[in-house]
Structures are given as structure tokens and as C-alpha cells.
Amino acid sequence: MINDVIEISKTAGEIxxxxxxxxxxxxxxxxxxxxxxxxxxxAEDAIIDFxxxxxxxxxxxxxxxxxxxxxxxxxxxxxxxxxxTNFAHGLPIFSVSxxxxxxxxxxxxxxxxxxxxxxxxxxxxxxxxxSDEKLNVSKENNxxxxxxxxxxxxxxxxxPNAVIEKFGAFVKNSRAVxxxxxxxxxxxxxxxxxxxxxxxxxxNPWDICAGKLIVEEAGGIVTNFADxxxxxxSKQILATNKLVHADMLKILNKY
Ligand code: IPD
Ligand code: CA
Ligand code: CA
Numbered sequence: 605m606i607n608d609v610i611e612i613s614k615t616a617g618e619i620x621x622x623x624x625x626x627x628x629x630x631x632x633x634x635x636x637x638x639x640x641x642x643x644x645x646x647a648e649d650a651i652i653d654f655x656x657x658x659x660x661x662x663x664x665x666x667x668x669x670x671x672x673x674x675x676x677x678x679x680x681x682x683x684x685x686x687x688x689t690n691f692a693h694g695l696p697i698f699s700v701s702x703x704x705x706x707x708x709x710x711x712x713x714x715x716x717x718x719x720x721x722x723x724x725x726x727x728x729x730x731x732x733x734x735s736d737e738k739l740n741v742s743k744e745n746n747x748x749x750x751x752x753x754x755x756x757x758x759x760x761x762x763x764p765n766a767v768i769e770k771f772g773a774f775v776k777n778s779r780a781v782x783x784x785x786x787x788x789x790x791x792x793x794x795x796x797x798x799x800x801x802x803x804x805x806x807x808n809p810w811d812i813c814a815g816k817l818i819v820e821e822a823g824g825i826v827t828n829f830a831d832x833x834x835x836x837x838s839k840q841i842l843a844t845n846k847l848v849h850a851d852m853l854k855i856l857n858k859y
Pocket of ligand 3: 644667683684685686687688
């Protein structure tokens with residue numbers, strides 16, 4: 605199955621790469637920051653066609669078209685283009701993110717970083733890889749020596765302080781904080797040992813599904829801010845190398 609997830613992630617990536625820095629029809633979703641382009645939809649259609657042909661009967665949850673319910677124990681959780689704002693503005697940081705669940709447990713995950721042509725993949729119990737290279741989280745245990753990453757939800761303007769106060773506290777307590785604009789890529793950089801930690805206050809199942817498995821199979825941990833294990837329906841996520849988890853939780857719960 606993982607080879608099929610890899611194949612369709614790359615196909616979707618080609619569609620996105622071909623559409624990069626071309627003219628787009630941009631639509632607003634919940635507000636003027638929350639965009640969807642015709643390329644998001646084209647990539648999603650290609651992935652869904654593939655799943656329906658190759659795995660007829662499997663359920664699908666996809667960002668742009670919603671739930672395609674069936675009675676199958678398998679479900680594909682699809683973000684066809686994670687980082688749409690970057691894509692729409694010509695910033696080359698975005699990905700395809702596809703997770704496959706069996707009875708609610710993620711068994712396979714792929715994140716394709718389109719412009720770097722880096723393919724991150726994982727199967728439950730088999731480790732995480734970027735191409736053929738096995739991934740391991742960072743061994744850094746000092747938050748002051750750590751680089752962290754976060755993202756902002758599209759409704760950030762409703763209560764900016766909830767996000768900014770945490771951001772400010774981490775700026776004071778780490779080496780640096782980044783904000784890349786693709787949650788799936790943020791997870792992969794934790795798995796790869798680049799970032800020690802990634803937090804976000806409000807994500808969706810398609811942002812989390814593949815990335816969470818990739819972090820866990822690289823030796824990391826993903827919880828909510830109460831340090832509870834989570835499924836893909838959790839809004840809050842904290843993904844770390846385990847070693848800075850407790851220190852990050854303290855800050856997340858203080859601000
Ligand atoms: C968004 C990105 C961003 C994160 C947002 C997500 P989208 O996904 O992952 O990094 O901060 O919360 O919604 O809309 O580009 O697929
Ligand atoms: Ca997303
Ligand atoms: Ca998306």
C-alpha cells in the first residue's frame with residue numbers, strides 16, 4: 605500500500621509544481637486569509653480518482669471535498685496541498701499530505717515536499733524515511749538550544765493573543781522559532797531532527813494524519829497540550845523529540 609500512497613503523492617505533486625507561479629483562480633473559504641485555488645482541487649481530484657479506482661470501497665476524508673463515507677475499515681485522509689497561502693503567493697514551501705487509517709489507526713503516511721522534491725514516508729512499526737534515509741528525531745534536550753516551529757490558524761485575528769503569547773514565550777525560551785506555513789512539513793522537520801518541537805493550537809485531521817505517524821516512527825511524540833495521546837481529530841498538537849516535550853508543555857499551559 606505505501607508504494608501506492610507514494611505514487612499518488614508524487615502525481616499530485618507534479619500537478620502542483622506545474623501550477624506554481626501561474627495565474628490562479630483564488631477563492632476565499634472562511635475568510636480572506638483562508639484560500640483555495642484550482643490547483644488544490646485538481647490535485648485532490650487526482651488523488652481521489654486514484655483511490656476510487658485502486659481501492660474501491662475505501663472511505664476518504666479530503667480537505668476540499670469532505671467525507672466520502674463507506675463501510676470500509678480503511679480511510680484515506682488527504683490534504684492535497686498543505687501550504688496553500690505560500691503556494692498562492694509564490695513561496696515554495698508546501699506539500700501533499702496523505703495518511704491511511706485502518707479502524708481509526710494510521711498505518712501509512714506520506715508527505716511530499718513538492719519544491720524540494722523530498723518524499724517523507726512511514727508505515728506503522730517500520731520507521732520513517734526521507735527517500736531511503738531513515739529518520740531520527742533530534743537528541744537535543746535543552747529547550748534553550750532548540751529550534752521550534754508553529755503555525756497560525758485562519759481565525760487567528762479573532763483572538764490573536766492566544767497565539768502570540770505562546771509564540772513570544774517560546775521566542776524567549778528557545779534558540780529560534782520559525783513559522784513555515786505547512787503543518788505537514790513542520791512535522792517532517794521534527795521527524796528529521798531539524799526542529800526539536802512543533803506546536804499548533806488548531807489543526808484539522810488532514811494536517812495531522814500523515815505527519816503524526818512520521819514523527820512517532822522517527823522516535824518522537826505527539827500529544828495535546830494536556831500531554832494526552834491524540835487522534836487526528838485533536839485540534840491542539842505538540843510534536844517533539846520527546847526530550848523537550850515537558851518543557852514545551854509547561855510554556856503552552858502557562859500562556
Ligand atoms: C494550513 C497550513 C498552515 C497551518 C494551518 C493549516 P492549508 O493548511 O498547514 O501551516 O498553520 O493551520 O490550515 O490550509 O494550507 O492546507
Ligand atoms: Ca493543511
Ligand atoms: Ca490544504
